[in-house]
Amino acid sequence: MFRQLLRNAKERLRLLLAQRGRRVRVWRDRLRRQPDRIDPSLRFVPDFRYVYGEREARGLELLKEWLSPEQFAQYDAKSYFDVTGCQSGKRYRISHGTSMNIHELDGAGRPCVGWCFAPKGYLVAGDVMLAQKIALETDERGALGVANKFFVPTGRRNMLLH
Amino acid sequence: MATQIVMDRTGDTRHNFDAKNADALLKAEERFRELTGAGFTAAVRTASGEAVVKRTFDPNAEETLFFPRLVGG
Numbered sequence: 752m753f754r755q756l757l758r759n760a761k762e763r764l765r766l767l768l769a770q771r772g773r774r775v776r777v778w779r780d781r782l783r784r785q786p787d788r789i790d791p792s793l794r795f796v797p798d799f800r801y802v803y804g805e806r807e808a809r810g811l812e813l814l815k816e817w818l819s820p821e822q823f824a825q826y827d828a829k830s831y832f833d834v835t836g837c838q839s840g841k842r843y844r845i846s847h848g849t850s851m852n853i854h855e856l857d858g859a860g861r862p863c864v865g866w867c868f869a870p871k872g873y874l875v876a877g878d879v880m881l882a883q884k885i886a887l888e889t890d891e892r893g894a895l896g897v898a899n900k901f902f903v904p905t906g907r908r909n910m911l912l913h
Numbered sequence: 914m915a916t917q918i919v920m921d922r923t924g925d926t927r928h929n930f931d932a933k934n935a936d937a938l939l940k941a942e943e944r945f946r947e948l949t950g951a952g953f954t955a956a957v958r959t960a961s962g963e964a965v966v967k968r969t970f971d972p973n974a975e976e977t978l979f980f981p982r983l984v985g986g
Contacts, residue, residue, distance in 0.1 A: 809924030817978070819962055850986040867986035870920065871952070874981070878920045882980040885956050889966045899985040 780830030780847045810877025817881055834884050836891035843887055849879045853887075854903060868898035917944060919953070919979045938972055945970040945977070952982035 815823055822832035831846040833856070842856040849869060854862035870882040886894035917928040928944060930937040949955055955967045957974045967977065 806922075806924040813918065813920075813925055813978075817958065817964065868983050869986050870981040871984045872981050873922050874920055875924055878925065878980065881978075882920065882954075882983065885954070885964045885966070885978075885980070886983055888964055889956065894983055897983050897985050 777829060806875050807877070810875035810879075810881075812877070814877040814881045814884075817884070822884075832884075834887045836887050837889055838891040841891075845880050845883050845887075847876060847880065849874070849876050851901060852880070853883060853898075862903045865901035865903050866895060866898040867901060868894055915941070915975055915977075917941060917977050917979065919948065920981065932972060942970040942972070948979045953979040954982070955979050 815826075818826060818832060822834070826832040826847075831844050834843050834845060835841070836843060842860070843866070844854045844856055844862060846852040846854070851865060851867045853866040853868070855864040855866060857863040868883065868886070869879050874882075883894070914929050915932040917930070919926045919928070928941070930941050932938060932941075945955060949968070956964045956978045957967055957971060958976065959965055967974070971977070
């Protein structure tokens with residue numbers, strides 16, 4: 752009886768943490784996307800705030816123009832979007848960011864492997880995500896050929912990404 | 914008016930040109946060759962919104978996007 756109660760409480764706590772984790776992630780990504788959010792050490796560089804924000808915004812604008820309606824809605828709500836690899840048919844999740852932001856999804860839609868590749872040079876997040884999307888949708892093998900693979904932990908962290 | 918969009922550190926640079934003007938078209942083709950020769954990938958969108966990579970210059974493309982060579986992160 753006591754064990755059953757404990758098990759139920761543990762399961763409820765796990766679900767609650769997963770839910771909260773997802774919310775925190777969405778809010779964190781939203782904050783990151785705000786053009787005003789800049790490195791405080793650069794606060795006093797003239798025009799930095801304007802230029803930085805403008806670049807970020809232009810990158811995101813371009814990305815949104817090229818996303819499919821489904822991807823756009825998903826990105827707008829969750830700060831990530833899914834793409835289908837043109838050769839394997841596998842699904843990949845591209846999260847807002849410029850590195851270590853691609854996760855291959857398993858049959859159940861859970862991240863199983865991480866892939867890291869990006870266009871050469873310094874580009875804003877919107878541009879990087881757009882290049883990653885086009886690469887996976889048009890030349891999946893070529894993109895993964897240059898990419899570095901990284902381990903995605905299973906368990907709670909994996910659950911939060913899901 | 915057709916556009917070539919080149920991703921760069923400023924976000925992107927856009928080159929607009931009149932596709933009916935032979936000189937402008939020639940210049941756009943030259944830019945296409947220069948960029949792809951430097952490792953950029955050129956992509957266009959189909960009517961359904963799907964991205965397609967172009968290896969050769971497409972004079973009918975309304976919008977061509979160029980992004981730098983991909984590298985492992």
